[in-house]
Amino acid sequence: MSAAPHSAPRPAALPLLQVLLCGGLVVTLSMGIRHGFGLWLAPITMERGWTREHYAFAMALQNLVWGLAGPLAGMLADRWGAFRVLLTGSVLYALGLAGMAFSTSNLAFATTTGVLIGVAQSGTTYAVVYGVIGRNVAPAKRSWAMGLAAAAGSFGQFLMVPVESALIGHLGWQNALVTLGLAALIIVPLAWGLREPGLHAARHGAAGQTVGAALREAFATPSFLLLMAGYFVCGFQVVFIAVHMPSYLKDQGLAPQVASTALALIGLFNVFGTYAAGSLGQKLAKRHILSTIYLLRAVVITIFVLTPISPLTVSVFAAVMGFLWLSTVPPTNAIVAQVFGVQHLSMLGGLVFLSHQVGSFMGVWLGGRLYDATGSYRLMWWIAVALGVFAACINQPVRETALARPAGAAA
Numbered sequence: 001m002s003a004a005p006h007s008a009p010r011p012a013a014l015p016l017l018q019v020l021l022c023g024g025l026v027v028t029l030s031m032g033i034r035h036g037f038g039l040w041l042a043p044i045t046m047e048r049g050w051t052r053e054h055y056a057f058a059m060a061l062q063n064l065v066w067g068l069a070g071p072l073a074g075m076l077a078d079r080w081g082a083f084r085v086l087l088t089g090s091v092l093y094a095l096g097l098a099g100m101a102f103s104t105s106n107l108a109f110a111t112t113t114g115v116l117i118g119v120a121q122s123g124t125t126y127a128v129v130y131g132v133i134g135r136n137v138a139p140a141k142r143s144w145a146m147g148l149a150a151a152a153g154s155f156g157q158f159l160m161v162p163v164e165s166a167l168i169g170h171l172g173w174q175n176a177l178v179t180l181g182l183a184a185l186i187i188v189p190l191a192w193g194l195r196e197p198g199l200h201a202a203r204h205g206a207a208g209q210t211v212g213a214a215l216r217e218a219f220a221t222p223s224f225l226l227l228m229a230g231y232f233v234c235g236f237q238v239v240f241i242a243v244h245m246p247s248y249l250k251d252q253g254l255a256p257q258v259a260s261t262a263l264a265l266i267g268l269f270n271v272f273g274t275y276a277a278g279s280l281g282q283k284l285a286k287r288h289i290l291s292t293i294y295l296l297r298a299v300v301i302t303i304f305v306l307t308p309i310s311p312l313t314v315s316v317f318a319a320v321m322g323f324l325w326l327s328t329v330p331p332t333n334a335i336v337a338q339v340f341g342v343q344h345l346s347m348l349g350g351l352v353f354l355s356h357q358v359g360s361f362m363g364v365w366l367g368g369r370l371y372d373a374t375g376s377y378r379l380m381w382w383i384a385v386a387l388g389v390f391a392a393c394i395n396q397p398v399r400e401t402a403l404a405r406p407a408g409a410a411a
Contacts (some may be wrong), residue, residue: 014136014196020145022193023129024152026086029187030093030124032156033180034117035267036164038246039260040100043173052247054106056368058113059243060361063235065118066125067357073122074131074346075211082128082346086191089123090184092116097181101174124187126150126329127353131346132194134337140282142337147278147330154274154326157267165260214344218351223339223398227332228355230290233391234328235359237297237384241321242266244367248377252309261311262318269322276323278330286331286338287398293324294395298388300324305381335400 041055077085099112122128129149137145167176209217218224246259280289304317336348367380 014132014194016137016141016145018193019132019136020148022190023132023149026187026190026194027125027129027149027153028156028159029183029190030089030121030156031153032160032267033093033097033164033184034121035157035242036161036263038243038263039161039164039168040173040177041243041247042250042256043168047173048104048109050106051368051372053365053368053372054109056243056364058106058110059239060365060368061110061114062118062121063239063357063360063364065115066121067235067354067360069119069122070127070350070353070357071347072350074127074348074350075344077123077128077131077346078344081194081196082132083191083195085123085128086194087188089120089128090187090191091120093120093124093184093187094181096120097177097184101177101181120184122350124184126153126333127346127350129194130333130349131342132196134342134345135196139338143278143281143286143330143334145278146333147275147281150274150278150326150329151271154267154270154322157270158264159267161260161263161267209341209343211344211347214340214348215351217403218340218348221339221403223335223400224348224352226394226398227335228352230294230391230395231328231332231352231356232359233294233387235356235361236363236387237301237359238325238363239360240363240367240380240384243364244371244377244380247371249309249314251377254309254311254314258311258314262314265315265318266322266325269319270325270327273323273325273327274330277327278334281331281334286335286400287395289331290328290395290398291392293327294388294391297321297324298385298392301381301385301388305378305385335398338400339403341402 037059041052044050045052045055073085073089096112096116099116100109103109103112126149130146133145133149134142164176164180167179171179242263245262246256249259249262250256277289277293300317300320304313307313332352333345333349336352337345340348363380363384366383367377370379371377
């Protein structure tokens with residue numbers, strides 16, 4: 001068996017600066033908006049008279065729907081290009097945020113906050129943008145470019161948390177959500193810069209690997225399954241912390257500003273962590289990078305739980321955890337591109353991300369469930385530690401070499 005080149009006929013590549021700028025701004029908005037959703041837990045549950053589990057369920061559903069819709073959004077973006085997917089996702093994001101503001105029943109809140117925003121995020125975040133990067137950036141720079149895009153999303157988290165906190169304080173939580181809905185529509189003009197006009201024609205005329213063959217190949221590859229398992233842990237940890245930490249800190253008697261500062265610090269240090277992980281992925285084995293990240297998360301959470309809590313310890317925890325926050329994203333997606341090629345990168349990236357979102361669902365929902373049952377988040381913190389050790393172990397056997405395919409089998 002000889003290894004076929006992992007590429008498919010495609011139109012001329014988009015300018016690198018254009019891809020990085022537009023793609024980075026898209027994830028800045030899409031990831032930045034969602035990063036502050038924990039700030040709405042207290043005002044919405046208090047005004048509506050809901051339990052934390054009700055809010056947590058809608059957030060968990062959002063993450064699950066995001067993951068379930070991700071492979072489909074990726075498949076459409078691989079075939080037709082990212083522009084149409086981004087356009088649809090932007091509009092759905094705006095509608096979902098408006099629905100989140102005015103829903104008065106649990107069903108309506110779960111539908112808008114959970115389903116609409118979840119579908120919107122599947123079409124406006126990493127999987128779709130990384131597909132454009134994979135098709136338009138040379139392999140020698142791909143991990144770096146993915147790290148740069150992830151860093152942009154991280155900057156959005158740093159930027160948007162204080163903005164969202166200020167919007168809630170000055171406009172009220174409902175008007176703040178409507179304002180964010182309008183901001184989500186900025187993705188529409190940015191999507192224009194990621195158009196690949198000849199992509200569908202190139203796909204239609206190429207004797208490339210079919211979607212079914214790509215799926216069978218991926219699920220028959222042990223490394224793909226190990227990446228999915230590790231990404232489950234990533235989702236469990238980060239979404240539990242993002243949604244529940246503001247309430248956890250409030251329960252510990254700390255001021256709301258401590259939580260806002262912590263979320264902002266996570267976003268700020270995430271910029272450096274994701275860029276560093278992407279850059280290191282060009283030089284070091286990506287599986288070692290992933291194992292180190294997960295192990296360090298377990299250590300950091302353990303120290304945080306065992307240390308007396310104060311604004312200082314919260315800030316230190318947020319900064320260190322922020323450095324590790326989305327730093328798993330560039331090496332994970334770079335491994336997928338390296339092993340399977342870029343023809344179905346958005347779809348396969350979406351499948352790996354589905355596992356991330358199942359973990360997110362479990363992390364955010366179980367956090368609310370265990371809190372309501374025990375009155376404490378302590379058990380959840382220790383579950384997050386155990387899963388971090390597990391993920392560190394299972395990433396070690398991941399193989400990063402391109403699959404060998406019969407001559408003539410396009411990737």
